[in-house]
Amino acid sequence: MLFDYWPITQRPPIEWPDGKGLAFWIGLNVEHFELGKPSTSIAPVTAGLPVDPMNHGWRDYGTRVGVWRLIELLDSLELRASVLLNSDVCAEYPQIVEVGNERGWAWLGHGKNNSNLWTGMDVEQEREALAAMVAELKRGTGKSPKGWLGPALTETSNTPELLAEQGFTYILDWCADDQPFPLNVQAGRMISVPYSVELNDITLFLGTGLQGADFAQLVSDQFDVLHEESKRRPGAVMALSLHPFLISQPFRHKYLAQVLEDVRGHDDVWFATSDEIADWYLERCYDDAVAALEAARG
Numbered sequence: 001m002l003f004d005y006w007p008i009t010q011r012p013p014i015e016w017p018d019g020k021g022l023a024f025w026i027g028l029n030v031e032h033f034e035l036g037k038p039s040t041s042i043a044p045v046t047a048g049l050p051v052d053p054m055n056h057g058w059r060d061y062g063t064r065v066g067v068w069r070l071i072e073l074l075d076s077l078e079l080r081a082s083v084l085l086n087s088d089v090c091a092e093y094p095q096i097v098e099v100g101n102e103r104g105w106a107w108l109g110h111g112k113n114n115s116n117l118w119t120g121m122d123v124e125q126e127r128e129a130l131a132a133m134v135a136e137l138k139r140g141t142g143k144s145p146k147g148w149l150g151p152a153l154t155e156t157s158n159t160p161e162l163l164a165e166q167g168f169t170y171i172l173d174w175c176a177d178d179q180p181f182p183l184n185v186q187a188g189r190m191i192s193v194p195y196s197v198e199l200n201d202i203t204l205f206l207g208t209g210l211q212g213a214d215f216a217q218l219v220s221d222q223f224d225v226l227h228e229e230s231k232r233r234p235g236a237v238m239a240l241s242l243h244p245f246l247i248s249q250p251f252r253h254k255y256l257a258q259v260l261e262d263v264r265g266h267d268d269v270w271f272a273t274s275d276e277i278a279d280w281y282l283e284r285c286y287d288d289a290v291a292a293l294e295a296a297r298g
Contacts, residue, residue, distance in 0.1 A: 002160055003174065003183050003192065004293050012288040014179060014235025016270040016280065021230030023270040023277050024223075024263065026074070027149075027172070027195060027241045028081040028105075030067060030096055032088035033059045034115040040202065040243075062245030063093050069248045071099060073257050077264045082274040084110040084149045084172075087133045090140025097140050106273035108147035109133055109168070111154075118150040123158045130166050146275050149173060149195065164188040170278040178226065178236045180281040182289050189286060193237065193278050200241035205252075212255035215247075219259045227266065235285075237277060 016023050033039050033056065041047040041055040074081060083100060085107050090097055100107070111118050112133055121129060138144050148163050149172040160171060164187035171183065172195035183190040197203055199222050204210050219240060226236045242248075247256050264271070272280075 001184065003176070003181060004297070006181060006293060006296065008177070008179065008233070010292075010296070011179070011235075012285070012292050014281070014285050016234065016272075018270075020268055020270040021234030021236070022227050022268075023237045023272050025237070025239055025272055025274050025277060026079060026081050027084055027239050027274065028067075028070070029084045029110070029241065029243045030063065030086070030089050030093070031059075031084075031110065031114040031151075031243075032063075032086045032092050034113055037115040039115045040206070042206065059245050062243060062248065063089075063096065066244030066246075066248030067096055069250075069253055070242070070244050070256075071103075073253070073260065075103070077260055079260070079264065079271060080104055080106070080273055082106040082108060082147070084108050085137065085141070085145075086110050086113045086151070087136040087140070088113040090136055094140065101141065104273075106147070106275040107137060107141045107143055107145055108149060108172070108274065109137060109145040109163075110149050111151040114151045117152055118154040118159065119156060121156060123162070126156055126158055127162055127165070130162055134166050146170060146278060147172060147193065153197065160190060161185050161187055164190050169282060170274070172239075172274070180237065180277065180285070182286060182293065189282060191278060191281060191286065193239075193274055193281075195239045196241050199239070201243050201246040201252075202241075205246050212252040215252065216255040216259040220262065223259075223263050227269065239274075 036050050038047045042058050043054045046052050046054050083105050147170045148168050153173045155173055164185045170191045170193045172193055174192050175195050175197050180191045180193050183192055204215055226238050230236050
């Protein structure tokens, strides 16, 4: 098994920097979509057509307009993004990478693009694909990625081990917890860092009719519960997953701004990148966690 069953009530304590109980990070998905391939769509009726202006244009809004609106918001709140980055973005939209580096963003591997799921490869094919992705991310951003989110959270049975071979230290795909936890790989130390498939604008907006005000309320409710729990059980992580072609539409953007302003006003929360959260846990908590898991196994 990739990870052990481990009740949250039976773990060694986790304390974030300066004694803070809750870590908060923003997962910004910056993606490239190949023309003529079905992918995330607002109008499924045209998604399978060889030329699909409706859906492709809608997705391209994110890199042409949406991400720049979001950058202005994050700058105003002194928040940094952790970017789930398709490696194709480095060549297609280098201006986004440039401004991200200026702001100290974290860059995570997110496959080659979001038109192709991370599946259907044997181990050698996947090893080569990961090496090519890492090389392009390093060329484009100047840094080797530490974290991974598969396109649409996809993996093969070999992905965690191959990621460890490439020097990755954490994975987001397994949204099973409110805290980081160790993963069982042979090639190195690897952990899961909390992400969210529910507090995620894809899940919340596409096909649901959810309004911007509803989104703000959901984010606020999630924060309130985790913030209160962290006072008696520190170590939780709240991730907010954003796609700029969705959340940065003008009629939604103001609600994101409202809720982020409210969250940012809490001085007992660690506003971090996912890299910083993983590094802190690996340095200060990982060994105790592994020892506790081994003891629990008997």
